[in-house]
Amino acid sequence: MIEAFFNIEIMKAAWPIVLTGLWNTILLSLIVVPLGLLGGLILALLASIRHPLVRWPLMAWVDFFRAFPPLVLLVLLFAGLPFAGLELGGFACVAIAFFLNTGSYYGEIFRAGIDSVPAGQVEAARSTGLTRMQAMRYVVLPQAVRNVMPDLLSNTLEVVKLTSLGSVVAVPELLYEARQAQSITYNPTPIVMAAVIYFLLLWPVVRLLSRLENRALAGRR
């Protein structure tokens, strides 16, 4: 068992490859998380315009991409678009798929946050002459983000985990590199290494999330 899953020799050999994967996972996360947050913010701001012509297409958009499995979306972009004469490469496909998919999730979270800010806040801001956008930026959004911080963090955790989907379209992130190392060494130890690294990377975030959630509960009491 130890030979197969915790092989020290294999670990030594696979380490540089797995490390490359780790850096790429971090890099990928640093791109897709802000991209998703940006997409979500745009969607939530559009949703705050309660005009039917904006609202219905927006709802259809968000529903569509939340119901669309991200892996299917990714494969479709990667394997399908070339038939439309558009070859984007794995990395770009991951970025687009995440912008569409996680942006919709972040969008719903931001929207809930914006809705949680009492209408009186905007009225007070507007009564002093702030524009709609200024009221949103200085008064509503800071409170909205604070109110939904646990949800934002929780979704971010999911997004970082989802970056392992990149392995399907040959983006050399952690899981992809671990599988490479596994196929070279004929040993599953690199996969175990990847699992441990994911855990060590995300566990502090999970702890932080628990604390935030407990504090939110305590605040409600």
Next chain:
Amino acid sequence: MVTNHIVDARAIHKHFGTLHVLKGVDLKVDERELVFIIGPSGSGKSTLLRCLNRLEEPSSGSIVVDGIDMLDAKTDINHARRRIGMVFQSFNLYPHMTALGNVTLALRKVAGKGRAEAEALGRAALERVGLAERADHTPGQLSGGQQQRVAIARSIALEPRVMLFDEPTSALDPELVGSVLEVMRGLRESGMTMIVVSHEMGFARNAADRVVFMDDGLIVEQGPPAAIFENPTQERTRAFIGQIQRH
């Protein structure tokens, strides 16, 4: 439109769906006048107040404040609103900012003052409401009365020409009401034009120039406080005053 009145609202109607909340209200207010609006809940008094700075869009009518046609599509409403301060029943302070932050936000972003100048003006405004030493407290660290005074400071810092008060003391514990009324009295003495929706009859009696009684979306009767409180001519006014005074 030329007018001697600082507030000149004419034939204001407001519909909320099928509900006809304001049924043709005229309200003219002179400079330095303190007008008290009283009436049963649902009479439209708060809606009227909120129409004056267009937080509520009137269905029809005309509103001119300090020479600015508030309902003209060409009017820069954000610019116009700087001249009209508003104080709310629920204070509506920004909970993520300090008292000073609440007061300086519009000074910086609307009036375009630099940080240092905005803070100096903000501190002066807090001083006027007796809360200079609370500048760095957040709303959560202040009592209701203090919060409402910060809200007043937030408005007066912009040097408005008119102040609107929408039930400013209704959400306060009785022992905190006095401090807010004290600040309002000070404002009046400094010559501020004020329109107040409130049930503080004692304050109305000794501070108001005119009391306006509204019922069912219309102004039923108006006049000096003594006349309205002691000798109302309308039956509905008499009934309302009687009810209030029994409490």
